[in-house]
Amino acid sequence: MLAAGLHLFARHGCEAVNSNRIARRAGLGIGTFYSHFTDKYALLREIQLRTLAGLQSARTKAVADAGPDPREQVRRAIAAAVRFAQLHPAAYRVTFGRERLAAKPRGPVVSESSRPTAVTLRALQQAGRLPAELDVDLAARAYLAMEVGTLLWWLEDPRRANADGLVDTLGRMHPVEMSR
Amino acid sequence: MLAAGLHLFARHGCEAVNSNRIARRAGLGIGTFYSHFTDKYALLREIQLRTLAGLQSARTKAVADAGPDPREQVRRAIAAAVRFAQLHPAAYRVTFGRERLAAKPRGPVVSESSRPTAVTLRALQQAGRLPAELDVDLAARAYLAMEVGTLLWWLEDPRRANADGLVDTLGRMHPVEMSR
Amino acid sequence: MLAAGLHLFARHGCEAVNSNRIARRAGLGIGTFYSHFTDKYALLREIQLRTLAGLQSARTKAVADAGPDPREQVRRAIAAAVRFAQLHPAAYRVTFGRERLAAKPRGPVVSESSRPTAVTLRALQQAGRLPAELDVDLAARAYLAMEVGTLLWWLEDPRRANADGLVDTLGRMHPVEMSR
Amino acid sequence: MLAAGLHLFARHGCEAVNSNRIARRAGLGIGTFYSHFTDKYALLREIQLRTLAGLQSARTKAVADAGPDPREQVRRAIAAAVRFAQLHPAAYRVTFGRERLAAKPRGPVVSESSRPTAVTLRALQQAGRLPAELDVDLAARAYLAMEVGTLLWWLEDPRRANADGLVDTLGRMHPVEMSR
DNA sequence: AATGAATGAGATTTCATTCAT
DNA sequence: TATGAATGAAATCTCATTCAT
Numbered sequence: 001m002l003a004a005g006l007h008l009f010a011r012h013g014c015e016a017v018n019s020n021r022i023a024r025r026a027g028l029g030i031g032t033f034y035s036h037f038t039d040k041y042a043l044l045r046e047i048q049l050r051t052l053a054g055l056q057s058a059r060t061k062a063v064a065d066a067g068p069d070p071r072e073q074v075r076r077a078i079a080a081a082v083r084f085a086q087l088h089p090a091a092y093r094v095t096f097g098r099e100r101l102a103a104k105p106r107g108p109v110v111s112e113s114s115r116p117t118a119v120t121l122r123a124l125q126q127a128g129r130l131p132a133e134l135d136v137d138l139a140a141r142a143y144l145a146m147e148v149g150t151l152l153w154w155l156e157d158p159r160r161a162n163a164d165g166l167v168d169t170l171g172r173m174h175p176v177e178m179s180r
Numbered sequence: 181m182l183a184a185g186l187h188l189f190a191r192h193g194c195e196a197v198n199s200n201r202i203a204r205r206a207g208l209g210i211g212t213f214y215s216h217f218t219d220k221y222a223l224l225r226e227i228q229l230r231t232l233a234g235l236q237s238a239r240t241k242a243v244a245d246a247g248p249d250p251r252e253q254v255r256r257a258i259a260a261a262v263r264f265a266q267l268h269p270a271a272y273r274v275t276f277g278r279e280r281l282a283a284k285p286r287g288p289v290v291s292e293s294s295r296p297t298a299v300t301l302r303a304l305q306q307a308g309r310l311p312a313e314l315d316v317d318l319a320a321r322a323y324l325a326m327e328v329g330t331l332l333w334w335l336e337d338p339r340r341a342n343a344d345g346l347v348d349t350l351g352r353m354h355p356v357e358m359s360r
Numbered sequence: 361m362l363a364a365g366l367h368l369f370a371r372h373g374c375e376a377v378n379s380n381r382i383a384r385r386a387g388l389g390i391g392t393f394y395s396h397f398t399d400k401y402a403l404l405r406e407i408q409l410r411t412l413a414g415l416q417s418a419r420t421k422a423v424a425d426a427g428p429d430p431r432e433q434v435r436r437a438i439a440a441a442v443r444f445a446q447l448h449p450a451a452y453r454v455t456f457g458r459e460r461l462a463a464k465p466r467g468p469v470v471s472e473s474s475r476p477t478a479v480t481l482r483a484l485q486q487a488g489r490l491p492a493e494l495d496v497d498l499a500a501r502a503y504l505a506m507e508v509g510t511l512l513w514w515l516e517d518p519r520r521a522n523a524d525g526l527v528d529t530l531g532r533m534h535p536v537e538m539s540r
Numbered sequence: 541m542l543a544a545g546l547h548l549f550a551r552h553g554c555e556a557v558n559s560n561r562i563a564r565r566a567g568l569g570i571g572t573f574y575s576h577f578t579d580k581y582a583l584l585r586e587i588q589l590r591t592l593a594g595l596q597s598a599r600t601k602a603v604a605d606a607g608p609d610p611r612e613q614v615r616r617a618i619a620a621a622v623r624f625a626q627l628h629p630a631a632y633r634v635t636f637g638r639e640r641l642a643a644k645p646r647g648p649v650v651s652e653s654s655r656p657t658a659v660t661l662r663a664l665q666q667a668g669r670l671p672a673e674l675d676v677d678l679a680a681r682a683y684l685a686m687e688v689g690t691l692l693w694w695l696e697d698p699r700r701a702n703a704d705g706l707v708d709t710l711g712r713m714h715p716v717e718m719s720r
Numbered sequence: 721a722a723t724g725a726a727t728g729a730g731a732t733t734t735c736a737t738t739c740a741t
Numbered sequence: 742t743a744t745g746a747a748t749g750a751a752a753t754c755t756c757a758t759t760c761a762t
Contacts, residue, residue, distance in 0.1 A: 145329025
């Protein structure tokens with residue numbers, strides 16, 4: 001059911017898909033859908049939460065595998081995100097694309113956090129390696145918007161760029177690169 | 181009618197609004213709606229096109245007012261965009277937010293272009309002031325995603341940041357800042 | 361639409377009838393039903409309110425036509441109610457039958473009032489013509505239950521009794537007959 | 541299962557309750573419900589039949605306990621009915637309230653009989669103690685409607701009256717009181 | 721006997737669109 | 742040109758019922 005929903009949401013958008021069709025594609029009855037999820041938004045949210053968990057775990061693992069250098073950690077985290085989007089394009093689009101807020105206000109909004117990036121930047125700033133005037137929270141937020149927006153644009157047509165180029169460009173534009 | 185549509189699209193989202201309601205809010209009859217637009221997506225597209233034109237004109241004007249310095253041009257363009265979003269929050273959200281692609285595949289996708297930024301960056305690169313390895317097209321695209329994503333995040337709750345801080349942060353993270 | 365609803369509610373009961381069928385029987389589209397009533401319960405309530413108004417007006421008129429004698433007033437009022445039930449059997453059943461409370465708790469419950477009868481009885485009691493121990497409110501309420509229940513039973517199969525016999529029996533059992 | 545059904549029918553009405561919920565409340569599986577009853581109407585009918593039997597037995601016992609005086613027999617029977625309604629309000633409402641006819645035409649309609657009352661009245665009439673013109677069958681029927689209707693009204697909100705007052709009022713209005 | 725996941729017919733309700741005025 | 746009552750296709754959701762375990 002999750003797979004069927006993911007496929008259809010990614011292909012047609014949440015609003016253009018109905019519970020009937022999801023159930024049918026999953027090879028199950030209509031009623032079965034409703035015995036598992038209260039409505040299609042609940043299914044969407046479930047997909048989003050799982051995707052988010054998967055992405056965060058990939059990022060965490062990548063950072064752990066990197067050494068202590070913040071630049072290297074950031075590079076690895078970006079590479080992990082790009083790889084994740086590449087491996088799970090449908091899930092990425094459904095989670096961060098225009099469906100993001102479609103999951104009606106039923107519980108906390110699903111979104112990635114810019115917190116870890118902000119923490120890293122603040123540490124560099126306090127060590128005097130980033131300009132004191134930089135608003136690290138805003139910079140972290142802006143970076144996240146860039147990464148998500150760029151990956152979504154890429155997934156619309158993967159021929160637009162290649163994974164390595166994306167990692168390189170996102171890496172160069174990450175605020176950690178301002179450090180010295 | 182445009183104003184009514186803008187208001188309702190921004191407040192409830194395109195899918196949650198029907199043509200009936202738009203007409204009613206505009207103080208006109210239902211039939212009148214259909215004598216002006218083929219459907220609500222046509223109205224949405226019209227709003228988006230006008231918004232886009234307004235934003236581009238504001239940017240162009242800002243760049244023209246700036247001197248020849250690329251950095252200054254970029255600063256001014258960003259300031260213009262932030263001001264535009266601040267003055268027309270509903271229009272900005274309806275044009276670039278989750279409604280962006282809701283205007284069904286009926287004509288070219290409405291979106292801002294990263295072309296001007298790419299042109300500026302390429303000139304600097306050819307003048308040797310930007311690393312030869314930088315993919316300027318991708319960088320321009322990434323910057324645009326950042327700007328749009330950050331402004332949308334800001335408009336969700338304007339207390340999250342102030343306009344000057346946004347201009348400063350976006351300015352610092354613009355690829356033109358890598359130049360030397 | 362009212363006529364169609366009345367017919368179907370009386371014939372099959374409110375729960376066994378759907379809005380679709382009512383609209384179809386009225387020779388109108390499904391959507392038309394919903395542009396007039398929020399749901400079938402709203403239609404039911406409308407029918408009930410109209411019926412109640414009609415019955416009350418018939419009673420009032422009958423009492424006005426009677427002279428000053430309470431017994432005569434009661435007789436006439438009963439005769440008016442029986443005639444009303446005979447002329448509008450479907451409306452009577454839909455209003456006082458098992459649908460009475462089916463009109464979900466949306467506004468005050470539709471019911472006939474025992475107030476007028478209680479007022480009449482109290483006057484007689486204060487004039488010493490009815491036993492001081494009689495609870496006139498309860499007696500009025502009980503009489504109303506009897507009248508309604510008996511008429512509903514009669515309408516289930518009109519051959520069970522004839523109108524004159526009903527008026528006579530209800531008249532004899534009305535608490536006003538205890539007076540001396 | 542009977543207790544669960546009684547509780548839910550009384551609280552929400554037969555149409556608003558589903559077999560699933562009844563089984564769940566009874567602490568049993570859905571399938572178990574269907575191995576005992578063909579559908580929820582069968583359960584309803586079972587409850588009604590048991591209630592009816594209980595009420596009739598209480599009445600019979602009360603009459604047997606009274607002496608040979610018809611008035612006393614009637615008083616006792618009424619007192620028994622009021623007590624029964626007071627002790628089993630849910631069962632009384634489910635049996636005689638708006639659910640009465642909900643038990644679809646599957647077998648004879650469940651209802652109390654006015655026969656015993658009619659028999660008593662006819663005997664009095666033949667002894668010349670009741671007016672020859674009185675339609676005793678109709679009077680018995682009317683009394684029953686009054687008793688049932690009044691008790692249902694009382695059970696909707698028991699503060700409306702007290703048991704003794706009800707017995708007294710119903711007793712005074714019983715046709716046997718016309719006897720001389 | 722007891723269970724409950726699975727089912728799908730059917731009821732409710734919405735809304736884009738038409739068309740007579 | 743403006744109107745809005747009328748429409749019905751389509752989406753959402755419920756629940757009686759079955760059947761494999």
